[in-house]
Amino acid sequence: FAGAGDGTPSLVQPKAPRALAGANPLQWTATNFQPAVPTANQKLTFILYIQNVSGKKTPKGNIALWSNLPAPAGCGMAGDSELRLPALDPMEFATLTASVPLGPADAGPTTVRMLVDSTCVVSMQSPELNQASFTAPSLSTLDTRSLAFVDGAPLDMAFWNGDEMRVARTDPKYPLGEPKFNYGVDTYSVIYAVQNSGSVPIADGLRLAVYAGKDVKPPPPCGDAGDGSVRLPQLKDGDIKDITVEGLKPPTAEEILKGQKTVTLTAYLDADCVLYKDPAKRPRSVSLFQPTPFDAPIMEGVRLKGDQAADRIKITYPRVALKVGGAFSKFTARFEIGNGASGAGRGAVGAVYVWVRPLDEDNIGGYYKGSPCNFKDWTAKASFPDVLIKDIPVPQVAGSYILSAVADGDCDSSPAQQSVVRNMAVTPTYTAFYVEP
Structure with a gap:
C-alpha cells in the first residue's frame, strides 16, 4: 500500500509473493528516517504502519531492530531495540514509532535492519517477507537540515x-x-x-x-x-x-x-x-x-476508528465461527453508513449491494462490480433503514474473504444526488472474515 514519505532513506517491505491469508498476513510501510542522514551516536527513528490483510486475528508479536547487522536475521534473534507488535483484527492497522541507537563515527558501513514479527508467531516466513535493511556507507558527524x-x-x-x-x-x-x-x-x-x-x-x-x-x-x-x-x-x-x-x-x-x-x-x-x-x-x-458539483448527500462507510482504513462492519449472526459445511449456510452483517457531504445535503442511503470474494492483493481495499447506478454480480442486496444485510451465503471454500458494500447503489434519491453519485469514484465499505475448513 502507500509507501513512505517523499525522499530517502527508509525501510521497504520485500515484494516477495505471499498468500494473504496464509504465508504472511502482515503488510507494512515505514516513513523516512529521522534524521534523514544516519548520524553517529544518535537514535534513528521512523513511524511504522502495519496492517493485518487477512480474515483472521493475528497474535501479539515482536519487532526487532539492529543498528548494524549486515546478515539477515532469523526467527527469535534479539534486537538492539525491540517493540511490541499488537494483536490485529482483520484489516486493522497499528501505528508504531520505532527507533534504534546508532554507533560511533568510525563504525564504517552501517546496516540498519528490522524484522517485523521477529519471533515468527504470525508467520514462519517473516524473515523472508517481513525483513528490510538499509546500508549507509558511513555515519555522518555533521549537523543536517532537511524536511x-x-x-x-x-x-x-x-x-x-x-x-x-x-x-x-x-x-x-x-x-x-x-x-x-x-x-x-x-x-x-x-x-x-x-x-x-x-x-x-x-x-x-x-x-x-x-x-x-x-x-x-x-x-x-x-x-x-x-x-x-x-x-x-x-x-x-x-x-x-x-x-x-x-x-x-x-x-x-x-x-x-x-x-x-x-x-x-x-x-x-x-x-x-x-x-x-x-x-x-x-x-x-x-x-x-474528489470534488463534488452540488451539495448532495454522499453515502459512504464509517471508519473503524479515526486512524483506520477499513470500516465498521460486523457479522452479527451466527455468533460462532463460519465453517465450510457447518450448521449455518448464511450469515448476517451490520453495515454502518454515513453521509460524507460537505454541506447540508440530506438523503436516503437507498439500496445497499454486497459482494463476498476471496481476499487477494487486488481487493484489499474492497470489491465491487459494475458502475454507479448499475452494479452487477452482487452476493446480497437490502434497502435501508434496515441496517442488517441478511442471508449472505457462507463461502464453501476455507480461507479469508473480503466483505464489501456500496450504498445508494440504485441512485434512487434526488436528481442532484444522482449527478453526484455518478460522478464520484466508487469506494466500497469493507472488512474481512475467515471461513474455517
Missing part, C-alpha cells in the same frame, strides 16, 4: 475504482464546485504533515507551496508560490506538525460534470530554496481529492 512530508498513514489511502490512491486531507472532505450551494464558501484548505527530518532545529519562515489541479513536472522555480502557500513554524529536530494551506479554488460544477472527477495536488517544501539550492531536490508530495 519531509509524512505520508503513508491509513487515512492517506483509498481505493478508487479499484486503484490505490494517496488522498489529500482537504477541508471540506469533498470541496464543492458550486459556490452558491456552499453558503458563500468557495475555497478549500489542504493539510500536510511536515517533519523536520534533520538533526538540528529549523527556524520559522520556510514556505510550503501547493499547486492545484496538476502534477507539476519539472519542479517550479525557486520563489514560486503556486496556487497557495504558507510559512512553516519553527521545527525542532524530529518534530512533526500539521500545516494548513488555505484559500485554494476548486473546479467549477460544470468542469466536474464534464469529467474532472479528481483534482491533483502537488506540494513542495522549501519553495524559496533556502535549504535545497537545487529545486529538483525539494521534498514533493502528490495526492488527489
Whole structure:
C-alpha cells in the first residue's frame, strides 16, 4: 500500500509473493528516517504502519531492530531495540514509532535492519517477507537540515475504482464546485504533515507551496508560490506538525460534470530554496481529492476508528465461527453508513449491494462490480433503514474473504444526488472474515 514519505532513506517491505491469508498476513510501510542522514551516536527513528490483510486475528508479536547487522536475521534473534507488535483484527492497522541507537563515527558501513514479527508467531516466513535493511556507507558527524512530508498513514489511502490512491486531507472532505450551494464558501484548505527530518532545529519562515489541479513536472522555480502557500513554524529536530494551506479554488460544477472527477495536488517544501539550492531536490508530495458539483448527500462507510482504513462492519449472526459445511449456510452483517457531504445535503442511503470474494492483493481495499447506478454480480442486496444485510451465503471454500458494500447503489434519491453519485469514484465499505475448513 502507500509507501513512505517523499525522499530517502527508509525501510521497504520485500515484494516477495505471499498468500494473504496464509504465508504472511502482515503488510507494512515505514516513513523516512529521522534524521534523514544516519548520524553517529544518535537514535534513528521512523513511524511504522502495519496492517493485518487477512480474515483472521493475528497474535501479539515482536519487532526487532539492529543498528548494524549486515546478515539477515532469523526467527527469535534479539534486537538492539525491540517493540511490541499488537494483536490485529482483520484489516486493522497499528501505528508504531520505532527507533534504534546508532554507533560511533568510525563504525564504517552501517546496516540498519528490522524484522517485523521477529519471533515468527504470525508467520514462519517473516524473515523472508517481513525483513528490510538499509546500508549507509558511513555515519555522518555533521549537523543536517532537511524536511519531509509524512505520508503513508491509513487515512492517506483509498481505493478508487479499484486503484490505490494517496488522498489529500482537504477541508471540506469533498470541496464543492458550486459556490452558491456552499453558503458563500468557495475555497478549500489542504493539510500536510511536515517533519523536520534533520538533526538540528529549523527556524520559522520556510514556505510550503501547493499547486492545484496538476502534477507539476519539472519542479517550479525557486520563489514560486503556486496556487497557495504558507510559512512553516519553527521545527525542532524530529518534530512533526500539521500545516494548513488555505484559500485554494476548486473546479467549477460544470468542469466536474464534464469529467474532472479528481483534482491533483502537488506540494513542495522549501519553495524559496533556502535549504535545497537545487529545486529538483525539494521534498514533493502528490495526492488527489474528489470534488463534488452540488451539495448532495454522499453515502459512504464509517471508519473503524479515526486512524483506520477499513470500516465498521460486523457479522452479527451466527455468533460462532463460519465453517465450510457447518450448521449455518448464511450469515448476517451490520453495515454502518454515513453521509460524507460537505454541506447540508440530506438523503436516503437507498439500496445497499454486497459482494463476498476471496481476499487477494487486488481487493484489499474492497470489491465491487459494475458502475454507479448499475452494479452487477452482487452476493446480497437490502434497502435501508434496515441496517442488517441478511442471508449472505457462507463461502464453501476455507480461507479469508473480503466483505464489501456500496450504498445508494440504485441512485434512487434526488436528481442532484444522482449527478453526484455518478460522478464520484466508487469506494466500497469493507472488512474481512475467515471461513474455517
